[in-house]
Amino acid sequence: MQTNNLPTDELKKYGIVEPDNSFSKKLSAEDIQKFLQGYSIVADNKKNRATFQLVENNNRLNVVFLERDKNISAILAESQERIVYSEIMNPSKRDSHLNFEKKAFVYDKETKNVVEFDLVKNALELTAIIADKNDVSETNRYKIELQKLKSFLQDKIDQFPEMAKVITNDLNIVSKEINSVNSLTQNQNNLSKQQQSDVQLNVNDPDLYQDANRIRDEELEREENQEKSRGFRR
Known part of the structure; x- marks a missing residue:
């Protein structure tokens, strides 16, 4: 992989490389390394997208403009x-x-x-x-x-x-x-x-409903019997 023949004029044109030939501060060390290995840099602005990729052994910059x-x-x-x-x-x-x-x-x-x-x-x-x-x-x-x-x-x-x-x-x-x-x-x-x-x-x-009614009736009947029992003892 060559890095000494980079298309610096093109890279500067798109802000990927600074005037002093250093890479843009917006790019991390990992971004730069991947870019030099053939990965694309993607830039989004509103509905527009641009992709930048080094090709031909890093001698040429391929730029593609897309619309979202x-x-x-x-x-x-x-x-x-x-x-x-x-x-x-x-x-x-x-x-x-x-x-x-x-x-x-x-x-x-x-x-x-x-x-x-x-x-x-x-x-x-x-x-x-x-x-x-x-x-x-x-x-x-x-x-x-x-x-x-x-x-x-x-x-x-x-x-x-x-x-x-x-x-x-x-x-x-x-x-x-x-x-x-x-x-x-x-x-x-x-x-x-x-x-x-x-x-x-x-x-x-319905079975659950009927069971609830049955339990309620049984409780009412039990309470009535208890009341009658207490009245009888008096």
């Missing part, structure tokens, strides 16, 4: 209440399968950070998070987003047969997660019905 369907500040605020789903598109590639990504933003209460998940790349991890929440509403919202993504991918297979293999791989991942969510939903619904049944049994069960 929601403002990033609104996403961060709403994510503290529930999981937020957002779509990202590359406006320069509207005729390609690769122009579309669906993301989920999850608030981590322990770290107090919002974590971004891709519904394809991070499918297993995201489904596990949904399962841990054990919230029927959140599970149904997740399922709807997966189904919308599945329909999108199915349409893309017909439109771009030359990319069918790549798209089918993503489609299989999404379909598998839908099956997992269906099982999860069934379990949650069964639990909800069981809990509802238990409550109804405690309130409306």
Whole structure:
């Protein structure tokens, strides 16, 4: 991995490198190390997103500009209440399968950070998070987003047969997660019905009601007998 041939002019242009050739103070040592190893730096501003990645043995900076369907500040605020789903598109590639990504933003209460998940790349991890929440509403919202993504991918297979293999791989991942969510939903619904049944049994069960009446009548009869007994002794 080369670091001496970095495209410093381009890096300075986007504020990744300072005028004195040092990396921006906004980047941690870990961020810089990962960037030099080929990981992307992501910058969000309102509905816009830019990704920066070093390619060709760190000799060239690849910059991609993306558009999101929601403002990033609104996403961060709403994510503290529930999981937020957002779509990202590359406006320069509207005729390609690769122009579309669906993301989920999850608030981590322990770290107090919002974590971004891709519904394809991070499918297993995201489904596990949904399962841990054990919230029927959140599970149904997740399922709807997966189904919308599945329909999108199915349409893309017909439109771009030359990319069918790549798209089918993503489609299989999404379909598998839908099956997992269906099982999860069934379990949650069964639990909800069981809990509802238990409550109804405690309130409306006729045998229970009759038993309560019988016990009350027996207590009243016992009290009357005791009163009669005390009156007789007088």
